[in-house]
Amino acid sequence: MSDDVRHEIRSVLDAVVLPHADSWEEQGHIPADGWRALAETGLLSLPHEGPGFLRSAVFLEELGGTGYAGVRAAIGVHAYMAPAYLRMFGTDAQRAAWLRSDRIAALAITEQNAGTDLSSLSTVAKPDGAGHRLTGEKFYVANGSTADYFVVLAKTREGGTTRVLSGASLFVVDGRSPGITRHPQRTLGWRAADTCRVSFDGVVADGVIGRPDRALLQLMPALDFERLVAGLLAVGGVRHCLDLLRSFVRSHRVRGEALSANQAVRHRLADLDAQFELVRAFAHRLAEEHCAGRLDTKAAAVLKLTATELAVAAAQACVQFHGARGYLDDSAPARLYRDAMAGTIAAGASELMRDLIFESGR
Secondary structure, eight states: OOHHHHHHHHHHHHHHTTTTHHHHHHHTSOOHHHHHHHHHHTGGGOOSSSTTHHHHHHHHHHHHTTSOHHHHHHHHIIIIIHHHHHHHHOOHHHHHHHOOTTSOEEEEOOBTTBSSOGGGOOOEEEEETTEEEEEEEEEEETTTTTOSEEEEEEEOSTTTTTTTTTTEEEEEEETTSTTEEEEEOOOSSOGGGOOEEEEEEEEEOSEEESSTTOHHHHHHHHHHHHHHHHHHHHHHHHHHHHHHHHHHHHHOEETTEEGGGSHHHHHHHHHHHHHHHHHHHHHHHHHHHHHTTOOOHHHHHHHHHHHHHHHHHHHHHHHHHHGGGGGSTTSHHHHHHHHHHHHTTTTSOHHHHHHHHHHHTO
């Protein structure tokens, strides 16, 4: 992708996101006028597949490069992660109804006792005439208070989910449906992500996504795509963190010399920069593989693991070298560190990524 495209996307984000990101962090969500402004740029409607995805890859990296991971999480879920299920498995009618940039999307997959291991799934969907009624509670739902629709995972057969989700299905649920209650969950970081606990009490689903009782077959490719998206966002976040840190150590003086005059500081940044270049190159290669329809589980897990773990290491160094000023709650280094920790948990914890990588190496 040309530098002109990257500069174009960066300038749009500079104009539409950065002036408002701090207030969105305070509010705990992106407000309606923010979503409208983003939709008007066309960046929320970029391609998910084929050669056009390279533009999405640049957008995701630059979105991560804003330095506000809560904002990037909200947009990533809305524009990529939740719609992926409808794009891959939905009907034409479902796609026409819901895949619009002005309809805020949310993923309602995780539960209190069903996160990395979904075998304990307790949300149920019972037949009701021509449709289903959903009852259960989902946790850690990004865009939870503002979502116009939810993609929900639920059991559709008694005894299901104990054997690779064989008795679970995915549903699209209108956010205006009676029986939905949204409870904000204040998190350590990702404060603009609008994280909520969402309760479904006999809620009528708008429809099943794909074939019923086949959630595993839908989750596997969608989660691979989700981890590619998360990895690209994290790569941008690492770049932002290293740019901030590099600028600080060159300008901050200790005993009359720039902090960067200390060899230990220079070498720490060099190590982080070297790792960043490798991870970024792998992310770009993986984006090209996805364009060609060759994204695989191991590669997606490798990118998600390495990019998000590097984000933590970079943010930790950023706080450390900023000293006490970096430990202030309202400082950029503190926000970067809080946000980086969330990246190693969302879209599959690092431990799960390592298991997937190990199992794929057989």
